[in-house]
Amino acid sequence: xxxxxxxxxxxxxxxxxxxxxxxxxxxxxxxxxxxxxxxxxxxxxxxxxxxxxxxxxxxxxxxxxxxxxxxxxxxxxxxxxxxxxxxxxxxxxxxxxxxxxxxxxxxxxxxxxxxxxxxxxxxxxxxxxxxxxxxxxxxxxxxxxxxxxxxxxxxxxxxxxxxxxxxxxxxxxxxxxxxxxxxxxxxxxxxxxxxxxxxxxxxxxxxxxxxxxxxxxxxxxxxxxxxxxxxxxxxxxxxxxxxxxxxxxxxxxxxxxxxxxxxxxxxxxxxxxxxxxxxxxxxxxxxxxxxxxxxxxxxxxxxxxxxxxxxxxxxxxxxxxxxxxxxxxxxxxxxxxxxxxxxxxxxxxxxxxxxxxxxxxxxxxxxxxxxxxxxxxxxxxxxxxxxxxxxxxxxxxxxxxxxxxxxxxxxxxxxxxxxxxxxxxxxxxxxxxxxxxxxxxxxxxxxxxxxxxxxxxx
Numbered sequence: 001x002x003x004x005x006x007x008x009x010x011x012x013x014x015x016x017x018x019x020x021x022x023x024x025x026x027x028x029x030x031x032x033x034x035x036x037x038x039x040x041x042x043x044x045x046x047x048x049x050x051x052x053x054x055x056x057x058x059x060x061x062x063x064x065x066x067x068x069x070x071x072x073x074x075x076x077x078x079x080x081x082x083x084x085x086x087x088x089x090x091x092x093x094x095x096x097x098x099x100x101x102x103x104x105x106x107x108x109x110x111x112x113x114x115x116x117x118x119x120x121x122x123x124x125x126x127x128x129x130x131x132x133x134x135x136x137x138x139x140x141x142x143x144x145x146x147x148x149x150x151x152x153x154x155x156x157x158x159x160x161x162x163x164x165x166x167x168x169x170x171x172x173x174x175x176x177x178x179x180x181x182x183x184x185x186x187x188x189x190x191x192x193x194x195x196x197x198x199x200x201x202x203x204x205x206x207x208x209x210x211x212x213x214x215x216x217x218x219x220x221x222x223x224x225x226x227x228x229x230x231x232x233x234x235x236x237x238x239x240x241x242x243x244x245x246x247x248x249x250x251x252x253x254x255x256x257x258x259x260x261x262x263x264x265x266x267x268x269x270x271x272x273x274x275x276x277x278x279x280x281x282x283x284x285x286x287x288x289x290x291x292x293x294x295x296x297x298x299x300x301x302x303x304x305x306x307x308x309x310x311x312x313x314x315x316x317x318x319x320x321x322x323x324x325x326x327x328x329x330x331x332x333x334x335x336x337x338x339x340x341x342x343x344x345x346x347x348x349x350x351x352x353x354x355x356x357x358x359x360x361x362x363x364x365x366x367x368x369x370x371x372x373x374x375x376x377x378x379x380x381x382x383x384x385x386x387x388x389x390x391x392x393x394x395x396x397x398x399x400x401x402x403x404x405x406x407x408x409x410x411x412x413x414x415x416x417x418x419x420x421x422x423x424x425x426x427x428x429x430x431x432x433x434x435x436x437x438x439x440x441x442x443x444x445x446x447x448x449x450x451x452x453x454x455x456x457x458x
Contacts, residue, residue, distance in 0.1 A: 019049055019063030019100070020072040020089065022081070036060060058086065065089040074100055079115035132425050132450030136345055139448050143340060143347030150332050157329045164322045171318055175311040182308035185301045197292050204289040208277055209268050211285045219262040220272070222248065230279045247272055338368050339390060341398055345448040349427060354444070356429035363432050365442060371403045371417040383407040384440050385417045392421075398449070409438040417442055423450035 018029055028037065032045040036055035043054050049063040058067030070086030074096030082096060089101050097114045099107025210216075214224045225231055225244035232239045233246075248260050250271040263272055280288045297305065340347035346367070353366040357376065363384075364372045371384040385403030392399035399421050406415030417440040422430075424445025431443045 020086075021062040022073040023075075025062075025073075034060065061086065063089065065091065072101055074098060076111045076115075079111040079118060126453055128425055129423050129450050129453055132423050132447040133452055135425065135447030136450045139348050140341075140343045140345045143344030146347055147336065147340075147344050150336055154329060154332050154336075157325050157332070161322065161325050161329065164318060164325065168315075168318055168322060171311070171315040175308070175315045178304075178308040178311040182301075182304040185304050186297070189297060189301055193294055200289050200292060204277065205269050205273050206265065208273065208280060208285055208288050209265050211280075219264055220248070220268060221262050222256075230284065231276075247276055338387075340368070341448065346398070346446075349446070349448065352427070354427055354429050356432050356442070358432065361432075363429065363442075365417075365419065365429055365444065371406070371419075371440070371442070382415070384415045391418070401444075412438050414438070415440065419444050421446060421449045423447070 017023075017026060021029060029045075029048065033042045034045055034048060035042050036057060037059040038055065038057035040056040041054050041060075043060055047054055048060050051061070051064045051066045053067040053070075054060045055067070058070035061067045061070050062072060064070075065086050065088075067086055070089075072084040072086050072089045074082040074084060076082055076096060076098050079097050084095050084101060088095050090103065092102070092106075094107035095101045096107075097111040098109050101107075209220070212220055212224055212228060214227050215221075222241060222244055225247065226239050226241070228244075229239060231244050231247070233243050245256050248256055248263060250260050250263075250267065251257075277288060278290070282288055296302070335350065338350065340350060349367045351366060351369055353364050353369075356363040356365070360376060361373050362376055364370075364374075366372075368387045370386050372381050373384050374381040383406040385406040388402040388404045390397050390400065391402045401419040401421065402416070403419070404414065404416040406417070408414045415438045419442040422443065422445050425447060427444070427446045427448075429442055429444055431441075433441045435441050
């Protein structure tokens with residue numbers, strides 16, 4: 001009879017739930033002897049949780065702190081199960097919300113309260129995620145619609161450019177055909193005008209020279225010039241030698257040398273005429289010319305000019321239209337080349353700028369374009385990087401953005417920014433840090449990052 005009772009007690013002990021052991025592992029501990037999970041020893045069931053570490057892997061002491069490599073399981077009913085390092089068992093600090101890591105009665109069971117708070121938090125998150133996903137669906141529709149519109153616009157612009165290029169060749173030919181007679185007629189008229197102007201000036205030079213050459217000896221002397229009242233530069237009523245010698249002082253040294261006392265017509269033309277002829281009007285000396293105004297082109301030439309101007313205007317107008325179409329085409333193609341998500345959910349945010357302010361700086365994240373930083377007190381804006389690519393790992397490609405090639409740090413690398421993307425109801429930059437020198441980190445929330453909720457997550 002005693003043998004039977006002892007056997008029953010042994011079986012009951014073996015089937016009892018061991019402290020600190022997960023229910024899924026209880027079956028591994030029901031054998032007697034117990035074999036360490038790493039096979040390092042065989043132990044009597046009474047040696048389990050005896051506060052002495054027998055197994056190399058610590059598997060014999062799930063409910064004590066005897067083994068440095070042991071693990072304690074908190075069941076935490078009404079909340080989440082938890083694994084603790086065995087060193088935190090019976091250390092006087094309540095780590096498990098059900099208090100099972102400490103002696104009975106030492107800790108209050110707060111699992112229901114914590115579980116309720118956790119469930120409420122998860123519910124709020126799920127509601128926000130669901131709301132974000134509804135917005136994401138709208139963003140996907142908008143992005144796909146915008147992409148289709150851009151593709152339609154590109155096709156239209158391609159056709160327009162092709163048509164305008166053909167028209168450009170026709171208008172260029174018409175322009176060149178109109179410009180040739182215009183150019184020839186203007187060149188002929190201008191050439192004749194230059195000849196007339198030169199002849200008038202030559203006549204004016206000779207007329208003024210003859211007027212000043214009082215003794216008609218084909219040489220201007222000081223005595224000739226002393227007889228010309230117009231050379232009274234200080235207007236004191238008399239012409240002095242100093243006043244007239246200044247005109248004949250051809251080398252500008254302030255005194256007349258032997259070759260400067262007389263000036264023939266060539267010397268007068270080269271050194272004296274330009275300075276002197278402005279003192280005389282046509283009333284003083286008939287035939288003296290001053291600035292000669294070029295006459296207007298005659299009607300026959302003006303008609304050629306008007307025709308060429310019209311052709312040029314038509315050609316230049318088309319050139320402007322063609323450039324605008326090509327620029328728009330390039331912008332649209334560059335926009336479509338950006339990876340805006342698997343379902344183009346990020347496309348509506350393209351080129352939108354989001355701001356974040358801390359105590360010192362204003363940061364701007366311009367989506368798929370650039371990241372900048374500028375002092376709030378005013379000053380130079382600094383580039384923290386330009387759009388490069390998505391850099392999320394594996395199936396989470398769209399969880400991280402990279403902006404690189406920013407302004408170079410003094411004696412350091414170019415600035416760059418990694419943007420971590422999280423689900424959120426609004427497009428918001430939550431934080432900006434600089435974990436490494438010249439390497440910035442941003443956290444961005446956006447409905448574009450909200451994935452649908454699967455039942456196994458609830």
